[in-house]
Amino acid sequence: MTTVLFALVAAAEETHGPASPFEVESGLFIWTWVVFIALFLLLKKFAWPAILRATEEREQAIRRQLDEAQKLHAEARAALEEQTRLLGESRTTAQALVADARAVAERERGAAVEKTREEQEALLQRARREIAAERDRAVQEIRREAVDLSLAAATKLVGRRLDAATDRELVEQFIASMEKGK
Amino acid sequence: MMLQEGGLDIGTMVLHHTADAWQIDLYPAGTIHLPRWPDIHLGPLTLNLSPTKHVVYMILAAALVFLSMWLAGRALRRQRAGERAPKGFAAAMEGLVLFVRNDIAIANIGPETGARYAPFVMTLFFFILYANLLGLVPWGASPTGNLAVTGALAVLTFLAVEIGGMLQLGAKGYFRTIFPHIPGLHGPGAAVMSIGMAPIEVLGKLVKPFALAVRLFGNMTAGHFVILSLFGIIFLFGELQFWNYGIGIATAALVLGIMLLELIVAFLQAYVFALLSAVFIGLMQHEH
Numbered sequence: 001m002t003t004v005l006f007a008l009v010a011a012a013e014e015t016h017g018p019a020s021p022f023e024v025e026s027g028l029f030i031w032t033w034v035v036f037i038a039l040f041l042l043l044k045k046f047a048w049p050a051i052l053r054a055t056e057e058r059e060q061a062i063r064r065q066l067d068e069a070q071k072l073h074a075e076a077r078a079a080l081e082e083q084t085r086l087l088g089e090s091r092t093t094a095q096a097l098v099a100d101a102r103a104v105a106e107r108e109r110g111a112a113v114e115k116t117r118e119e120q121e122a123l124l125q126r127a128r129r130e131i132a133a134e135r136d137r138a139v140q141e142i143r144r145e146a147v148d149l150s151l152a153a154a155t156k157l158v159g160r161r162l163d164a165a166t167d168r169e170l171v172e173q174f175i176a177s178m179e180k181g182k
Numbered sequence: 183m184m185l186q187e188g189g190l191d192i193g194t195m196v197l198h199h200t201a202d203a204w205q206i207d208l209y210p211a212g213t214i215h216l217p218r219w220p221d222i223h224l225g226p227l228t229l230n231l232s233p234t235k236h237v238v239y240m241i242l243a244a245a246l247v248f249l250s251m252w253l254a255g256r257a258l259r260r261q262r263a264g265e266r267a268p269k270g271f272a273a274a275m276e277g278l279v280l281f282v283r284n285d286i287a288i289a290n291i292g293p294e295t296g297a298r299y300a301p302f303v304m305t306l307f308f309f310i311l312y313a314n315l316l317g318l319v320p321w322g323a324s325p326t327g328n329l330a331v332t333g334a335l336a337v338l339t340f341l342a343v344e345i346g347g348m349l350q351l352g353a354k355g356y357f358r359t360i361f362p363h364i365p366g367l368h369g370p371g372a373a374v375m376s377i378g379m380a381p382i383e384v385l386g387k388l389v390k391p392f393a394l395a396v397r398l399f400g401n402m403t404a405g406h407f408v409i410l411s412l413f414g415i416i417f418l419f420g421e422l423q424f425w426n427y428g429i430g431i432a433t434a435a436l437v438l439g440i441m442l443l444e445l446i447v448a449f450l451q452a453y454v455f456a457l458l459s460a461v462f463i464g465l466m467q468h469e470h
Contacts (some may be wrong), residue, residue, distance in 0.1 A: 016200060016205075017201065017204040017205070017234070017235075018199060018201045018202050018203050019198070019201060020197040020198075020200070021197065021200040021201045021202070021327055021399075021403050022326060022329065023327070024203075024329045024330045024333070025202060025203065025230065025234070025330050026227065026228070026229050026230070026235075026330070027229050027230045027231045027330075028202070028234065028236060028237065028328060028330035028334070029330050029333065030229065030332055030334075031233070031237045031240065032240065032325075032330065032334035032335060032336075033243050033334055033338065035237075035240050035241055036244070036305070036309060036334070036335065037297075039244040039247060039248060039305055039309055040301065040302065040305045042248050043248060043251055043301065043304070043308075044248070044301045044305075045304055046248075046252055046255070047248065047251035047254070047255045048251070048255075048279075048301055048304065049251050049255070050252075050255025050258055050259050051254055051255045051258055051275065051276055051279050052279070052280075052283065053253065053259075054262060055257070055280060055283075057358070080355045084387060094326065097389040099199065115409060133286075153470040172244070
């Protein structure tokens with residue numbers, strides 16, 4: 001056993017090669033790069049896709065779903081904002097409408113009241129005018145009646161007819177002076 | 183000393199077995215002598231592209247990674263086509279691949295660009311893992327116990343970090359990672375500080391891959407050193423009367439324990455290399 005090993009060691013010593021693992025051979029760099037890059041390319045082409053396909057598909061599906069969810073979320077948020085904005089807008093519009101309507105109603109009512117008052121005023125004026133006219137006419141009538149009566153009475157007293165225009169004028173002057181004296 | 187008497191130098195043996203070689207020993211079936219090609223001179227550089235033991239095991243590791251991933255992918259596709267849940271080897275591989283992709287690559291690089299760098303990190307992890315494990319099988323050797331291999335992998339990570347940074351940050355943003363903007367400074371003071379910081383920033387960029395390379399190399403080589411040194415005990419004390427069987431059994435038990443530890447280390451170091459690569463890529467992607 002021992003002799004065999006001695007023989008082995010002796011054989012090893014005869015062969016050429018680096019004496020220790022601390023000797024660096026430049027050729028091995030090239031070999032390592034060639035082997036590693038070949039392995040990298042082969043694995044990338046033939047092995048990884050088959051092994052990772054299921055996982056990558058799952059990842060893509062999850063990413064797609066996440067994107068979808070995010071998009072939907074954004075859409076929902078936008079819709080909500082739009083809705084809130086519309087609601088606010090319609091509220092403002094409604095308030096404006098109500099205020100407008102109120103203002104219009106107010107104006108209409110004011111106008112109506114004004115018109116009524118004016119009509120009332122006009123009626124009143126006309127009534128007053130008519131009353132005044134009636135009164136004047138009545139006074140005129142009374143005055144004429146009074147002249148007639150006075151003349152009749154004077155006729156009775158004087159015993160002659162007094163209807164000459166001069167007499168009449170006299171009485172009328174008298175009455176006018178009485179009215180003036182009042 | 184006994185080792186000089188027996189003509190057996192344990193130290194030399196350990197270094198020899200962990201070093202790269204121009205041949206592959208498949209005792210007792212024999213030895214495969216690998217061809218030696220002449221040196222190539224590229225200006226001041228001298229390259230020898232002859233395949234070595236580590237090159238052969240590296241290609242073997244890559245082939246095994248590809249084979250297992252390809253078979254797993256095929257099985258998964260067939261199982262899914264049959265509307266069945268993944269099971270067995272394919273399900274285990276899928277779990278492991280998804281762990282590396284999601285929890286190492288994407289978790290540390292970021293959800294935006296993580297998926298783009300995931301294939302690189304996954305290839306790194308499985309290539310390093312298989313290379314580490316090859317050192318634990320009989321007649322095997324760890325290509326990752328070679329500074330040139332780990333160095334070349336670290337250079338790839340360095341390129342991924344820096345080129346990824348340039349693509350993500352743009353020329354101006356990447357320029358800022360070397361000549362940093364010092365907060366609170368303006369005018370000539372800021373320029374002086376930026377230029378002063380540049381060597382430190384560049385050193386920081388180079389130290390990361392250097393640490394990656396040395397860490398992986400050190401861990402794998404140290405494990406082999408321990409295992410081979412423990413085997414050395416057998417040859418040191420195997421001649422002792424009455425104790426030889428006891429020593430053999432005790433050493434074998436110790437080696438078994440270390441082997442189990444190495445199994446963890448193989449996974450751990452692949453994880454650490456992939457994780458740190460992802461972290462470095464992620465740091466650069468989010469540099470502002």
